[in-house]
Amino acid sequence: xxxxxxxxxxxxxxxxxxxAILGTDILxxxxxxxxKTAVFVLAxxxxxxxxxxxxxxxxxxMCHTRELAYQIKNEFDRFSKYFPNVKNGVVYGxxxxxxxxxxxxxxxxxxxxxxxxxxxxxxxxxxxxxxxVEHFVLDECDKCLDKLDMRKDIQxxxxxxxxxxxxxxxxxxxxxEMREVCKxxxxxxxxxxxxxxxxxxxxxxxxxxxxxxxxEKNKKLTDLLDALEFNQVVIFVxxxxxxxxxxxxxxxxxxxxxxxxxRLKQPSPP
Numbered sequence: 001x002x003x004x005x006x007x008x009x010x011x012x013x014x015x016x017x018x019x020a021i022l023g024t025d026i027l028x029x030x031x032x033x034x035x036k037t038a039v040f041v042l043a044x045x046x047x048x049x050x051x052x053x054x055x056x057x058x059x060x061x062m063c064h065t066r067e068l069a070y071q072i073k074n075e076f077d078r079f080s081k082y083f084p085n086v087k088n089g090v091v092y093g094x095x096x097x098x099x100x101x102x103x104x105x106x107x108x109x110x111x112x113x114x115x116x117x118x119x120x121x122x123x124x125x126x127x128x129x130x131x132x133v134e135h136f137v138l139d140e141c142d143k144c145l146d147k148l149d150m151r152k153d154i155q156x157x158x159x160x161x162x163x164x165x166x167x168x169x170x171x172x173x174x175x176x177e178m179r180e181v182c183k184x185x186x187x188x189x190x191x192x193x194x195x196x197x198x199x200x201x202x203x204x205x206x207x208x209x210x211x212x213x214x215x216e217k218n219k220k221l222t223d224l225l226d227a228l229e230f231n232q233v234v235i236f237v238x239x240x241x242x243x244x245x246x247x248x249x250x251x252x253x254x255x256x257x258x259x260x261x262x263r264l265k266q267p268s269p270p
Contacts, residue, residue, distance in 0.1 A: 001042070005080050010035045015192055020048045025189035026168040027182055029032035036170040040137050041075045043168070045083060047135070048110065050086050052261035055108035060161065062116050062154060064143040069113045072139060078110055086110060093118045098252045116144065116153035123160050135160040135186075141169040142178045151181075158185060218246075222253050 009017065012030040020026050020043030030036055044059050057254055073090050089109035092098040100122060103109075112119070112128075122128035136158065138144050145151045167186045174182070174193070181202045183189060212220055225233065237243050240261040247259035 001079070006038075012036060012192060013039055016190070017043055019190040020166075020168060022049060023047065023166050025186040026164060026170075026192070027179065027186060027189040028168070028170045028192040029174040030170075030172070030192065031174045035073060036172075037075050037139065038079070040135075040139075040168050040170065041072070041079050044111070044135050044137075045076075045079055045086065047166075048083075048086060050085050050110050054085070054110055057110060057112045057128065057130060058132055059111040059135045059137070060119070060133050060157070061111070061113045061137040061139060062119060062128060062144060062157070063113070063139040064115065064150065066090070066094070066115060067113060068139060072113050076113075088113060089120060090114060091118045093121075095125075097121060097125070104128060108232060116157060117148050120153045120157050123157060130157070130160040131162065133165055135166045135168070136161055137167075138169045138182075138185075139170055141182055142171045142174050143255075145178065145181050221246075222250070222255070225255055226252075 004207075012034045014029055016026055016039045020037070020039055026039070026043075028036060030037065040061070050058065060067075061072055063072065069090050069092055073088055076086075076088045080088075087107055087109045088111035089103050089107055089257060091112065091114035093115055097118070101119065104112075104122070104127060119128065123130060135251070138154070144154060150184060169182045169186070169189075179191075179193075210220060221235075235246065237246060240259075240263055241260045243259040247257040250257035
């Protein structure tokens with residue numbers, strides 16, 4: 001921890017880590033930048049007992065994007081510097097599943113990070129055994145469980161793990177309804193919530209919203225782009241189709257734009 005430059009825990013780390021290292025189930029909502037990832041990474045490393053002969057997956061962490069999966073892997077790499085026997089691996093869709101099979105059979109990671117669909121495919125193909133899992137984590141759990149198809153994948157994976165295990169779930173935002181969904185996977189979890197909406201925004205970031213009818217959105221967006229001074233703008237939308245259509249519209253309105261979405265081919269991260 002000292003080598004990574006940490007001196008004092010954040011508020012959420014101070015509250016969550018002592019409970020997490022005891023093996024308690026954790027349900028945690030805290031804004032981005034508060035160090036939620038370090039909570040489960042440190043708690044897991046503190047509890048994990050492996051040697052060079054251990055080839056079973058003991059830890060399963062799932063998240064909704066491969067980019068987040070790699071961020072989590074990087075945190076494990078950083079904090080496991082003095083744990084030479086600890087190995088981790090990442091699996092996700094969009095690349096040949098044969099690559100994942102090879103990684104699992106050769107590297108034998110005790111910590112596996114992945115997206116739900118690919119994890120389930122490996123389980124169903126008998127390439128991944130989850131019967132020794134001791135820690136089950138969902139990062140950005142609201143994103144994972146909000147989509148019904150992804151929730152079904154997670155449920156199917158969950159039942160392949162032992163009944164007795166630690167379950168931890170983390171998110172920056174979580175509705176009361178989503179909390180109840182999360183708790184169905186857990187056993188009397190220690191709950192940590194930031195209820196004040198103003199605390200969910202990082203310091204220095206201003207947010208505004210405009211209430212509009214659906215048919216008014218495009219006009220208002222182009223008016224805002226005309227009025228604002230900017231170098232680059234990122235616009236988030238809810239679907240691939242919307243992203244493509246909006247990029248075409250903005251380009252026609254002399255705002256050069258590209259659409260980035262899940263259907264694009266991506267090179268494998270290093």
